[in-house]
Amino acid sequence: MAGHPERPIVEAPLYLLRRALQAYTSIWQTEVRDLTPPQYTVLRSLQEEPDLDQSTLGRRAGIDVATLTPLLDRLESRGFVEREVDPKNRRRKLLRLSKPGARLLDDIHPAVRQAEEHALAGLSPEERDTLTDMLQRVARQGAGGAAPSSSTKPETGTRFD
Amino acid sequence: MAGHPERPIVEAPLYLLRRALQAYTSIWQTEVRDLTPPQYTVLRSLQEEPDLDQSTLGRRAGIDVATLTPLLDRLESRGFVEREVDPKNRRRKLLRLSKPGARLLDDIHPAVRQAEEHALAGLSPEERDTLTDMLQRVARQGAGGAAPSSSTKPETGTRFD
């Protein structure tokens, strides 16, 4: 056998990425009971820039449009976002945070910070910066993930990066 | 007060963890077409230690038993794993890699390495070790994760609508 010793699967980066996300999500759900992490990302994205259409929001939030549709249905039915057809371009639906949605973000902010504190308790502040930096570099390697292709046509604000 | 500048959501570790996993998974799926990452983890776990029951396998592979059942159904129906009731304890079902399953692991090994190379192309070898180490520390923070040993949990009525 041409046997070079395999690295155990539990030391593989992909496995550890999945496990770290699971752990963080588990902590998150004990601290923040009102929103899932993707839902929080959507609300924060709309807070940072209102009146996005769903495609642009999906790109910003890193959520596939096919995933985003039912996610927004849930947020809309709970009254946290408002969705309306763009009269200028009736293919689009523009989204913005409702007042209860904005209040919710304020309310859960301490819990969000607490969850991060718990999840990253094993890392020093410098290590947290290093982790952030390295995760950004891995995330950029994905050519066509959930929010792909910065096409060559910035229409109404498709600038990225 | 209340006016401290928020960090953009796209720099939050939880967001970046999700994005990095998406990117890696996307690369994986272009290189390795035969198995998903969790399926690969299961087969590798059984390769490292055969005749595990599903609970133990779930703990090893970081997959909830409720998720593992249909995942194993798929691997079994494709002939990559064999599942049989433990005659010593008929509650358990013991699992092992079939011959085609072992051959599959050998066959896809180059693609798996290639996917890792692509996904981590932005990181030096030392940085990859650092990332691995930090992800392990984050993963350990998650008490209950996917397959906990058990513990006395008060009550976690986590309900999203």
Added chain:
DNA sequence: CGATCATTATTCGTGTACGAAATATTTGTG
């Protein structure tokens, strides 16, 4: 003008994720 192509949102199918309940089996008492 009309055929065609591009864009946007939705729907469908498959797979992962996990809490909670249901089921089956074993074990631990009395």
Added chain:
DNA sequence: CACAAATATTTCGTACACGAATAATGATCG
């Protein structure tokens, strides 16, 4: 032995993830 507690798997409900197909609207060009 009877029966409650513990253990192992499955099922159910909800949510995320994404490729592919559809439908609706808009843009382009001959």
